Amino acid sequence: MGSTDRIRNVAKRVAKWARAGHQMVVVPSAMSGETNRLLALAKELAPAKPNDAYSRELDMLASTGEQASSALLAIALQSEGMESVSYAGWQVPIRTNSAHTKARIESIDDAKVRADLAAGKVVIVTGFQGVDELGNITTLGRGGSDTSAVAVAAAMKAQECLIYTDVDGVYTTDPRVVPEARRLHTVSFEEMLEMASMGSKVLQIRSVEFAGKYRVPLRVLSSFTDWDIDINEEAQSGTLITFEEDEHMEQAVVSGIAFNRDEAKISVVGVPDKPGIAYQILGAVADANIDVDVIIQNLSKDGKTDFSFTVNRGDYAKTVDILRSKVMPGLGAHDVVGDTKICKVSIVGIGMRSHVGIASKMFRVLSEEGINIQMISTSEIKTSVVIDEKYMELAVRALHKAFDLDQPVI
């Protein structure tokens, strides 16, 4: 949605689908660059200590991007001869909690949308935003339009949710880092969940969680194809996120390598090794609505231990502040230290369930490159390591090659 030309292209594409007999609900994101532009303006005027009142205004501001693109798309559809109406989140309404700038959808009232569809209209619902109990406009976090789209698809019990984006599908890794990366025709929902949470920027993680919870078939496809390509070809393009494992044809053990430069490591040093410590530390962090990722606690020595975890880099300063002011005094810890120059690299694949030695192969590859591993975390279908940020590309390339991801799957 970068320009009026692009919006016209979207309108023509939507009209093509509608004329083929589909009832269409479209969830646009803002025109490209618009959310960044708005947030940069806010930053110029921001108070020294941003607080909740500031976050509320960020949502008032950022939500306008989607309101504008939605109205423009409705207008473009009308000039294509389609009846169309757009709604802001609060008009539907899409109800969320009150966590400004990272609100979660709680419910969607589908009555208005259904009535419009029944009347033959194409319905546009703003992405990225909702309304809380008190009527405040909220937003769902960067990339939140994906989540809006999946949530609306779930509420409407849609046949499929098509996410048109600036890449033509889900790749074995980011092609900007590894040019040999391949597009996956299908990927299992669980792998997609891991990849999204491990830093693949293709879909916002909450959108994948929603798709899983409500079993919404999801397809990621390119918004850059010509609007008039064959509709059946378009319907088969991109990457389908599947729920059936046997539909998952590409049975490589590792399906993809994800990475995330957006994290920071924090250690609480010299905490007493006794019950309740993890809760005291992480409870305070969770109360501030901060997501924690990799967690490790070291072996204790003389009854004291170090407790480390990672958070989103944007939450780093706030987390250190909370730990220093609220947690450290009561805990008798020595210090809170941190490192923002880290990254997380993960290998993901449902094949890891039934194969042994995959994690150790990952560690071998990294050791052969001389890369030190600072933290490790695993699940049934992924292994993640935290390493120095400056080795990220090297690690991703070496792993992509070692796990044969540049080879076409037969």
Ligand code: ASP
């Ligand atoms: N416009 C919002 C953003 O830039 C939401 C989205 O595009 O998904 O993050």
Ligand code: MG
């Ligand atoms: Mg997006």
